[in-house]
Amino acid sequence: MKIGNYEIYSIKSGMFRLDGGAMFGIVPKVLWNKLNPSDELNRINLSTRSLLLISDKRKILVDTGLGNKFDEKFKNIYAVENISIEDALKQKGFVSDEITDVLITHLHFDHTGGSTKFENGQIVPTFRNAKYYIQKSHFDWALNPSDKDKASFIKDDFLPIKEFNQIEFTDGNFKLDNEIEIILSSGHTPSQQHLKITDGKNTIFYCGDLIPTSAHIPYPYVMSYDLYPLITIEEKKKILPQAFEENWILFFEHDPFTSSVTIAEGKKGFEIKEKDIIPD
Numbered sequence: 001m002k003i004g005n006y007e008i009y010s011i012k013s014g015m016f017r018l019d020g021g022a023m024f025g026i027v028p029k030v031l032w033n034k035l036n037p038s039d040e041l042n043r044i045n046l047s048t049r050s051l052l053l054i055s056d057k058r059k060i061l062v063d064t065g066l067g068n069k070f071d072e073k074f075k076n077i078y079a080v081e082n083i084s085i086e087d088a089l090k091q092k093g094f095v096s097d098e099i100t101d102v103l104i105t106h107l108h109f110d111h112t113g114g115s116t117k118f119e120n121g122q123i124v125p126t127f128r129n130a131k132y133y134i135q136k137s138h139f140d141w142a143l144n145p146s147d148k149d150k151a152s153f154i155k156d157d158f159l160p161i162k163e164f165n166q167i168e169f170t171d172g173n174f175k176l177d178n179e180i181e182i183i184l185s186s187g188h189t190p191s192q193q194h195l196k197i198t199d200g201k202n203t204i205f206y207c208g209d210l211i212p213t214s215a216h217i218p219y220p221y222v223m224s225y226d227l228y229p230l231i232t233i234e235e236k237k238k239i240l241p242q243a244f245e246e247n248w249i250l251f252f253e254h255d256p257f258t259s260s261v262t263i264a265e266g267k268k269g270f271e272i273k274e275k276d277i278i279p280d
Contacts, residue, residue: 001278004179004199006060009052009092010251010259012280013065013114014082017043022224023212035215036256043079045256046213048110049280050085051206052092053180053197059094060101060176061085062195062206063253064126067113069156085114086126099127103182104134105208106192107142108152111253116160123160132161133176135184135191136169149189149227185210187232188225196248203248204260204278210235213255217263217270240270249277 001008020042024032036044048065064085066078074080086096104112117126125132139162142153161167170193174182181196188209195206209225210232211217217240222232243250244263251260259280264273 001202003197003202003204005055006053006179006197007055008197008204008278009054010278010280011050011052011061011085011088011092012259013048013050013085013088014080015045015047015256016066016082016110017041017079018046020044024215025220025222025224025226025229027221032215032221036213039079046110046254047252047256048082049251049253049255049259050088051195051204051251051278052089052094054094058100058177059098060103060180061089061099061127061130062103063105063111063208064102064114066110067115067117067126067157069113069116069118069123069154084117086117096127097129099130101176102127102130102132103176103193103195104132104158105194105206105253106138106189107134107158108189108209109154109157111208112157113154115157123156125161125164125166128164128166130166131168132166133168133170133182133193134158134161135193136171138189138191138193139167139169141190146227149225152189152225185232185235187228187230187235188223189227203246204251205239205243205248206251206253208253210239211250211252213252214250214258214261214272214275215255217250217272219269244270251278 020038051062053060260278263270
């Protein structure tokens with residue numbers, strides 16, 4: 001798919017599992033289990049799916065998946081089945097040294113674990129020629145998180161990027177270029193970044209953890225992981241009507257079945273109109 005100057009690719013680097021109840025908050029299991037059935041430990045399948053944008057001048061990657069720095073205990077807890085983001089890129093014909101820009105939505109381990117890697121006994125940035133765009137207020141939060149979310153941040157995933165002087169700190173909404181706008185949300189975690197790319201005709205919105213899967217399109221379907229779930233609902237009430245009116249493509253980072261959708265109005269709110277516009 002092409003939007004403006006950019007060819008668009010979905011980069012799927014793996015699967016993992018999280019507790020289904022935590023992923024759907026107050027929604028009863030009898031409802032969410034129909035959408036994403038859980039295993040015997042109540043865990044549901046989730047993907048790690050990045051977005052790659054290619055132009056003549058830039059190669060932009062949005063989020064980097066889980067990475068490969070974890071131990072067996074971590075792998076077993078989260079039922080990790082993945083390849084490195086570098087190998088996932090190679091499958092599409094690209095190499096990590098080509099990447100010019102890495103936009104990190106937020107610094108939870110399932111979004112930025114692939115941002116760094118082991119090399120010669122040292123943890124180094126995976127994309128050595130890239131700028132990593134991270135909101136400064138979110139970076140500060142990640143250094144001193146709350147008791148509720150501190151387990152989601154692994155400092156080896158992001159401190160080496162700062163040590164190698166590859167972070168481009170951002171502050172609020174901004175434009176990366178004429179076609180790419182970065183929009184913030186703060187219900188899930190402070191200052192989460194979402195990429196929106198448009199050429200006036202076609203638009204893609206990278207949902208991140210604002211709407212982690214297509215099953216989370218209904219307003220009340222928000223995660224227990226969200227620090228401020230009522231804010232998440234209000235943010236969805238801003239994004240989803242605009243996505244419907246302007247026929248945006250919603251791109252899902254964690255949906256195990258569906259990479260992207262457009263939405264329509266249904267009897268109980270917004271529902272899926274078209275699936276997998278950007279195939280894995």
